[in-house]
Amino acid sequence: MPRRVPVVLVAGRLGVGKSTLVNHLLRRADGIRVGVVVNDFGAIGIDAMLVAGQASAVTSLADGCLCCTTDANGLAGLLAELTAPSARLDLVVVEASGLAEPRELVRLLLDAVAGEARHAAYGGLVVVVDAGAEPGAAGEQDGVIRLADLVVLNQVDRVADPAPLLASLRAIAPGPVLPVVRGALDPALLVDPPARRRPPRSGQLSFDVLLREEHPADEHAHAAWESVAVERDAPLDPARFATFLEAGPAGVFRSKGVVRFPGAAPFVVQTVGTAIRVRPAPRSVDVAGARLVFLGAGLDGAGLEAAIDACAADPARPEPSLLPVLRYEESERVDAV
Numbered sequence: 001m002p003r004r005v006p007v008v009l010v011a012g013r014l015g016v017g018k019s020t021l022v023n024h025l026l027r028r029a030d031g032i033r034v035g036v037v038v039n040d041f042g043a044i045g046i047d048a049m050l051v052a053g054q055a056s057a058v059t060s061l062a063d064g065c066l067c068c069t070t071d072a073n074g075l076a077g078l079l080a081e082l083t084a085p086s087a088r089l090d091l092v093v094v095e096a097s098g099l100a101e102p103r104e105l106v107r108l109l110l111d112a113v114a115g116e117a118r119h120a121a122y123g124g125l126v127v128v129v130d131a132g133a134e135p136g137a138a139g140e141q142d143g144v145i146r147l148a149d150l151v152v153l154n155q156v157d158r159v160a161d162p163a164p165l166l167a168s169l170r171a172i173a174p175g176p177v178l179p180v181v182r183g184a185l186d187p188a189l190l191v192d193p194p195a196r197r198r199p200p201r202s203g204q205l206s207f208d209v210l211l212r213e214e215h216p217a218d219e220h221a222h223a224a225w226e227s228v229a230v231e232r233d234a235p236l237d238p239a240r241f242a243t244f245l246e247a248g249p250a251g252v253f254r255s256k257g258v259v260r261f262p263g264a265a266p267f268v269v270q271t272v273g274t275a276i277r278v279r280p281a282p283r284s285v286d287v288a289g290a291r292l293v294f295l296g297a298g299l300d301g302a303g304l305e306a307a308i309d310a311c312a313a314d315p316a317r318p319e320p321s322l323l324p325v326l327r328y329e330e331s332e333r334v335d336a337v
């Protein structure tokens with residue numbers, strides 16, 4: 001059954017370190033096959049050349065700023081190709097030009113996912129901010145930061161104390177804010193490592209392993225992120241659980257798990273930022289209540305447990321309506337392919 005491939009948009013002002021972050025993801029892919037769409041601005045595809053050779057598939061949109069494209073067909077077609085099961089990619093990263101308008105790009109991506117790119121899933125907006133930029137420069141981006149599913153505060157090595165900037169970003173960002181050096185974001189925060197392709201233990205080294213060994217410093221450079229697992233034995237109420245997901249728990253960037261609602265078979269639930277996806281669980285998966293994992297930064301484990309407890313189904317209502325959750329059900333046509 002083909003899965004949908006998450007498409008993550010990486011945006012941020014010129015020179016904040018977007019290409020550095022994309023290159024880091026490619027070097028650290030560790031069995032995850034990453035496709036990259038680079039939105040070059042200008043005649044020379046500098047970004048494409050920088051990442052070329054490291055990507056599983058690099059595609060350059062040579063015609064300039066993506067937000068100036070009059071129709072979304074260019075992007076939708078590209079994403080359809082990159083996320084087709086035959087491309088065997090696990091993650092697609094779209095690196096926006098520093099000049100592209102992220103709001104417009106998110107709209108283009110969502111249109112593409114709803115239309116031609118039927119094997120793609122919207123994977124969220126990652127906004128990169130430069131800690132070393134002039135004071136106030138980050139403030140100009142407040143609007144974009146409010147849209148971000150994940151804010152990466154890059155170049156923290158360039159400031160003596162990143163704490164004040166971190167605090168001000170956390171005050172406005174709806175999702176987690178991760179301080180990093182040289183774009184060291186762990187790809188596992190964006191996509192699950194596939195079980196099928198482990199780097200070989202012996203014999204010929206894979207390209208991923210070679211790249212990692214060339215960059216041993218990266219081993220310790222990952223931004224700190226956490227996960228919290230919550231398991232419950234009793235079913236959840238669909239309306240309460242949908243409200244919990246829609247509110248976006250503090251610090252959570254991704255969540256995934258299996259949930260049972262009264263009178264129904266279990267559902268697989270996934271969220272990335274504000275995007276919620278639900279589908280019936282495979283027959284092999286069974287839970288009496290909920291098994292959920294939350295990924296992000298600054299997570300409040302006790303708060304998440306309490307919030308899930310507050311979603312418990314009311315035993316007096318054996319068959320509550322599933323509509324609040326089914327609104328987020330993925331289209332069946334992908335599973336039917």
Ligand SMILES: Nc1nc2c(ncn2[C@@H]2O[C@H](COP(=O)(O)OP(=O)(O)OP(=O)(O)O)[C@@H](O)[C@H]2O)c(=O)[nH]1
Nearest residue numbers: 013014015016017018019020098154155181182183
């Ligand atoms: N000191 C320091 N320099 C960094 C860091 N991350 C990136 N850089 C440098 O900052 C410069 C810009 O990085 P890029 O990754 O090209 O930035 P970008 O956002 O892709 O730039 P545009 O594509 O022009 O928008 C490069 O010289 C990087 O080597 C960091 O964490 N610390």
